[in-house]
Amino acid sequence: MDFAAFAERADELEAEEADLATVGLVAGALADADGDLDVVARFLQGRVFPGWDTRKLAVGPSLCHEAIARAAGTNVTADDVEDRLADTGEIGAVAASYDFGGQTGLAAFGAGGAEGNGGIPAGADGADDATGGTDLTVREVFESFERVAAAEGAGSEDVRRDVLFGLFNRASPAEAKYLARLVLGEMRVGVGGGTVRDAVAEAFLGADVTTPVEDRPEGDDADELVAAVEAALQVTNNFGRVAELAREEGVDGLRDVSLEVGRPVRAMLAQAGTVTGALAEWDEAAVETKYDGARVQLHYDGEEASVYSRNMEDVTDALPELVEHAETHLAVPAIVDGEAVAVGEDGEPLPFQEILRRFRRKHDVDRLREEVTVELRAFDCLHADGEDLLDAPLTERYARLSDALAEGVSELLVTTDPERIEAVEAKALAAGHEGIMLKNPDSTYSPGKRGRNWLKRKPDVETLDLVVTGAEWGEGRRANYLGTFLLSARNGDASGRSPDARETGSRKGFETIGKVATGITDEQLAELTELLEPHVVREEGTDVEIRPEVVFEVGYEEIQASPTYSSGYALRFPRFVEVRTDKDPADADSLERVERLADAQ
């Protein structure tokens, strides 16, 4: 597919408000994507790589601004790009405002050659064709992004800048708009995972998803077909592959997909719950300790193990103990779900921050390993000895886990007796753990779902994980630090658009809910400023707008209805707890949860 055609589709999507019509437009784009189906299915969502793929573009706003400036001509600087950004607030509009036609031909790339020129085929001259687009294709854009992601070591920043420059240099304004948005992960066309899932069913399985449910004929199988796409997505974590399978092999092909050791699966998540609630809902409850660590998924192919974080990042090198644990104690190839906990010398659990220190570590792993020991507490098994277990009940998965893993399996008690559950809780808290997990013994494993089959019970007051979308510069002694942070809850599909995002002026499905300035030391302010400054989108006086990238955990006394913020709620006495570096904005708490918590007060 030509990138110009992709950009045209994206413009149509951006202008479309209605959800069903959006699905129809996406279905049309997928049907026309031909050999680029995999890439188009991801690009429409602003994703460059499949979910299981741990590659990242690693391009910050400033590098992107530099590439745009260079392509825009010798008299344009990154500062000019940033000035325009401050005016428009949106990088796509800024990129589209330049005429990149000025520098054409390979001479503009200096180094030239296949590696250094951004993958531009010889003879490409960036000239617009009759349709106003260029000869840039979706595939070429993706391959250039692959080169950006692959750049490593000394000079890698230059390679990334060169490749991006090469792309912008060839782009028409309409194309540049979406290049810039893709590079910075902000497609803003309102297409989330759910939309692409429905569109795949519509385009390739003959499901009538775009007709409102009440108007569909009796016996309509659209929901069933959508469910088949969803199930295949859960297993593969790969929109591109699922779209291709649906197109080539139909629903049977989707039903045949299986997990692959070495490709991370989205983690099943929990909601807050109570013992009485759990026992009322299920006949029996499975109860175990809720460990205060970080989620890990261990993949073992029979010889080697790899470890993935909750966000499916490859953290194998940072956690050698877990690799050794899997390689020593796993009897069969398996995918194991669990928590990585930090323990002190006496075996007592250490706080959550200690494990985070280890998690993202690239250097000095061995030295840090001596200071903080990491251990596995495995609680689930998604695959064992060639067999996928997602559809098996929890008790069976746990039995398979216990058979496969000789050590490090969390203890699970299945009971109808609330007193026995309370005893487990008392023991867990006495040992310094966070609380307990209550699980439905009959439930299947639903990747990426925060359903009611896993409930967490923590005695501490609830906290919220909120996205920082703004800040204010401090005053006096703190003038060089961002001091007050504007927080937002996720609204709807984080990668999509909230139903009323356009009216409330909220950012890409995030609704503001309050500001936090309490609970932060001077030292933390400096760290937070350093962390957030690269994500500043624009500034006005002391007010700063921040791209949704960073998640804060905050405590509060009460959630109140309030017209001040776009969520319709405000937090009373919000207090900063910590930065959740293990969470993306898509993992932040939703407005729906805020509503539930507010109702339950």
Ligand SMILES: Nc1ncnc2c1ncn2[C@@H]1O[C@H](COP(=O)(O)OP(=O)(O)OP(=O)(O)O)[C@@H](O)[C@H]1O
């Ligand atoms: N025995 C256990 N079973 C399942 N999850 C556990 C267990 N012990 C600890 N956990 C952790 O608890 C989390 C479940 O809570 P949830 O899905 O709400 O994640 P979260 O948003 O990170 O929550 P929290 O901030 O409370 O840890 C899991 O992601 C996992 O990291």
